[in-house]
Amino acid sequence: MTEISDQPALLLKNVRYSYQPEHAPVIDIPLWEVPTGTSIFLRGASGTGKSTLLNLLSGMLVTNEGNLSIAGIELSQLSARQRDRFRAQHIGVVFQQFNLIPYLSVMDNVLLAAQFGSRGSNDIRAKAEALFSQVNIHKDLYGQQAQSLSIGQQQRVAIVRALLNSPDILLVDEPTSALDEANRDAFMSLLLKIVKEEKASLVLVSHDTTLSRYFETTIELSAINCPHSSPQEQAAREGRL
Amino acid sequence: MIKPTMFWRVARKSLMHRKTSVLLSILSICVSITVLLGVEHIRLEAKNSFSKTVSGVDLIIGARGGEINLLLYSVFRIGNATNNLSWASYQTINNHKNVAWTIPLSLGDSHQGYRVVGTSDGFFKHFQYGNKQGLNFQSGGSFADVLDVVLGAEVAESLGYKLDEQLVLAHGISKQSFSLHDDMPFRVVGILEPTGTPVDQALYVSLAGIEAIHVGWQNGVKMPGKSVPLSSLAKGGLTPKSITAVMVGLRSKMATFQVQRTFNQFKPEPLTAILPGVTLSQLWQTMGVLENTLRLVSFLVLIASLLGLSAMLLASMRERTNELRVLRTIGANPIFIFGLIQAEALLITLSAIMLSIISMFGLITWGNTILGETFSMTLGFNFLRAESCELLGYVIVGAVLVSFVPGLSAYRSSLGKAGSA
Ligand SMILES: Nc1ncnc2c1ncn2[C@@H]1O[C@H](COP(=O)(O)OP(=O)(O)OP(=O)(O)O)[C@@H](O)[C@H]1O
Numbered sequence: 001m002t003e004i005s006d007q008p009a010l011l012l013k014n015v016r017y018s019y020q021p022e023h024a025p026v027i028d029i030p031l032w033e034v035p036t037g038t039s040i041f042l043r044g045a046s047g048t049g050k051s052t053l054l055n056l057l058s059g060m061l062v063t064n065e066g067n068l069s070i071a072g073i074e075l076s077q078l079s080a081r082q083r084d085r086f087r088a089q090h091i092g093v094v095f096q097q098f099n100l101i102p103y104l105s106v107m108d109n110v111l112l113a114a115q116f117g118s119r120g121s122n123d124i125r126a127k128a129e130a131l132f133s134q135v136n137i138h139k140d141l142y143g144q145q146a147q148s149l150s151i152g153q154q155q156r157v158a159i160v161r162a163l164l165n166s167p168d169i170l171l172v173d174e175p176t177s178a179l180d181e182a183n184r185d186a187f188m189s190l191l192l193k194i195v196k197e198e199k200a201s202l203v204l205v206s207h208d209t210t211l212s213r214y215f216e217t218t219i220e221l222s223a224i225n226c227p228h229s230s231p232q233e234q235a236a237r238e239g240r241l
Numbered sequence: 242m243i244k245p246t247m248f249w250r251v252a253r254k255s256l257m258h259r260k261t262s263v264l265l266s267i268l269s270i271c272v273s274i275t276v277l278l279g280v281e282h283i284r285l286e287a288k289n290s291f292s293k294t295v296s297g298v299d300l301i302i303g304a305r306g307g308e309i310n311l312l313l314y315s316v317f318r319i320g321n322a323t324n325n326l327s328w329a330s331y332q333t334i335n336n337h338k339n340v341a342w343t344i345p346l347s348l349g350d351s352h353q354g355y356r357v358v359g360t361s362d363g364f365f366k367h368f369q370y371g372n373k374q375g376l377n378f379q380s381g382g383s384f385a386d387v388l389d390v391v392l393g394a395e396v397a398e399s400l401g402y403k404l405d406e407q408l409v410l411a412h413g414i415s416k417q418s419f420s421l422h423d424d425m426p427f428r429v430v431g432i433l434e435p436t437g438t439p440v441d442q443a444l445y446v447s448l449a450g451i452e453a454i455h456v457g458w459q460n461g462v463k464m465p466g467k468s469v470p471l472s473s474l475a476k477g478g479l480t481p482k483s484i485t486a487v488m489v490g491l492r493s494k495m496a497t498f499q500v501q502r503t504f505n506q507f508k509p510e511p512l513t514a515i516l517p518g519v520t521l522s523q524l525w526q527t528m529g530v531l532e533n534t535l536r537l538v539s540f541l542v543l544i545a546s547l548l549g550l551s552a553m554l555l556a557s558m559r560e561r562t563n564e565l566r567v568l569r570t571i572g573a574n575p576i577f578i579f580g581l582i583q584a585e586a587l588l589i590t591l592s593a594i595m596l597s598i599i600s601m602f603g604l605i606t607w608g609n610t611i612l613g614e615t616f617s618m619t620l621g622f623n624f625l626r627a628e629s630c631e632l633l634g635y636v637i638v639g640a641v642l643v644s645f646v647p648g649l650s651a652y653r654s655s656l657g658k659a660g661s662a
């Protein structure tokens with residue numbers, strides 16, 4: 001672990017991705033680096049490829065070309081199986097909604113993720129309880145079905161689940177759009193506090209500019225992603241690098 | 242990696258999440274498995290009890306005719322003999338050097354729809370059924386007088402006759418026969434124990450008794466004024482001119498084929514001699530078409546319900562996109578997701594199997610009360626024999642095979658599915 005923690009949390013070089021090969025790429029990132037331990041807000045308008053980028057980072061989608069490494073591990077070098085395993089162990093993901101398996105209990109949702117990350121069950125339960133109390137999920141809710149929780153509660157359980165395996169990086173996609181103002185505020189403060197405590201890196205994507213006040217670093221997606229650059233520009237860029 | 246307990250918990254809870262459609266699938270499969278098990282059980286029970294209707298009888302000899310027909314009327318009391326066999330021929334058979342004993346059978350009369358069998362004492366001594374079980378009296382004993390009658394268990398039970406009661410035989414075998422031998426009532430002297438074979442469904446009188454009630458009859462019609470008072474019937478004077486068939490026990494089984502040939506080529510009168518075991522299995526084979534049709538239908542019902550299971554699981558994939566995506570994000574590989582769908586299909590099938598085993602117990606218990614009343618035979622509870630377990634094995638394999646469709650669909654969608662919430 002020490003060996004990879006020297007590496008940047010994220011490093012993308014000439015990453016290109018398009019859903020259909022004949023279409024223009026949705027993602028075309030010449031270079032992007034996120035140092036370990038930083039929290040970054042990546043802002044972009046709707047349909048500009050934020051979710052696509054997060055899916056690439058989590059290994060759910062595979063880049064067409066370029067290099068994408070997380071904590072020093074080059075994702076394209078991994079087999080599909082290894083990628084699934086890597087995701088379970090090193091990456092935490094929180095979506096806008098539908099983060100939990102509706103019919104499993106709160107505790108089972110979290111423990112299932114822990115098992116995919118191959119963590120032992122004795123200390124993991126204690127850790128889950130510690131995290132739950134940090135995000136104000138009361139003991140009484142542990143046994144309840146995830147679908148019976150409010151959206152806000154579900155989002156908080158999702159953070160616990162995402163952080164339980166001590167991921168190197170937490171990827172969060174529009175987590176607050178289903179929350180009201182007060183809940184959004186509470187959620188964001190909690191998220192940033194807990195990420196700091198867990199010493200994880202954080203990339204949060206959203207179209208919502210107001211979220212930038214919670215972050216030291218805000219990046220416009222359009223600043224790193226130039227999917228519409230002409231072939232000449234691309235050639236020039238590649239020659240320069 | 243994922244612990245098996247967790248894996249099965251996920252599968253189980255996922256099913257409970259979709260209770261209604263899952264329950265319907267379980268019921269549909271349960272019904273078809275029960276049909277399959279039921280058909281198989283009844284088939285094997287019938288075959289079993291069928292092949293045990295007669296044992297210890299080496300040959301059955303009747304007038305020349307169809308072998309199966311001879312078996313049907315002599316053992317099952319179904320149908321009629323086309324011809325009789327003369328008393329002289331019977332004597333020849335009885336005196337043959339290889340013949341140990343004979344049971345003469347004289348058929349043609351009835352009582353309330355039950356056949357009357359004219360026979361000898363030898364019937365109670367030598368006739369065997371099942372695994373060489375002999376006949377026993379639950380009360381009374383064999384006939385001693387001309388007008389004594391012994392009842393099969395079912396006859397006594399359903400008509401409610403007790404020892405010493407009197408009853409009147411009817412001429413012919415129709416239930417609505419109007420030609421009654423009402424001038425000569427018979428007295429019940431014995432009741433046999435139940436055997437679960439056609440033995441239970443008949444009344445037994447001596448050959449002399451059959452002769453006695455037919456004195457003064459011609460061509461099946463009572464001649465008025467020609468009836469003979471019982472007192473004038475000396476036992477010796479009632480030797481029949483002919484009988485319907487004869488069951489034969491041999492001194493040595495080695496001689497069976499030779500004796501059979503002897504009587505098949507009998508000069509004085511054309512006869513047919515059959516080996517009951519061989520003809521029983523021929524008769525069973527004639528029912529093979531029915532048997533196979535039943536099995537085919539129950540198989541088709543099963544396939545239909547398994548396809549229904551597959552369709553149900555496939556349809557549920559649509560509502561489960563989010564769930565599958567969550568599983569993928571927390572690190573489940575597509576094999577896990579494929580396995581989960583298979584596990585769900587397996588749980589549904591196993592529940593259906595358990596449910597149908599319970600239903601079988603219920604159905605057999607219920608069926609036996611009805612069967613017992615009408616046929617004095619019962620089905621055993623041993624429906625889980627090797628053949629049925631093999632069938633259940635096929636059901637499980639079938640369920641696994643058909644759920645490849647939803648399994649692969651889930652696998653494929655989870656391969657390419659990018660979460661875009
Ligand atoms: N599964 C898919 N197949 C084909 N095209 C897709 C797919 N998912 C997204 N796209 C396209 O890729 C582009 C980027 O989509 P993406 O979902 O990444 O945008 P986004 O920035 O997350 O938008 P939003 O803020 O609305 O969530 C869009 O033009 C979209 O049409």
Ligand SMILES: [Mg+2]
Pocket residue numbers: 050051052173174661662
């Ligand atoms: Mg999006």
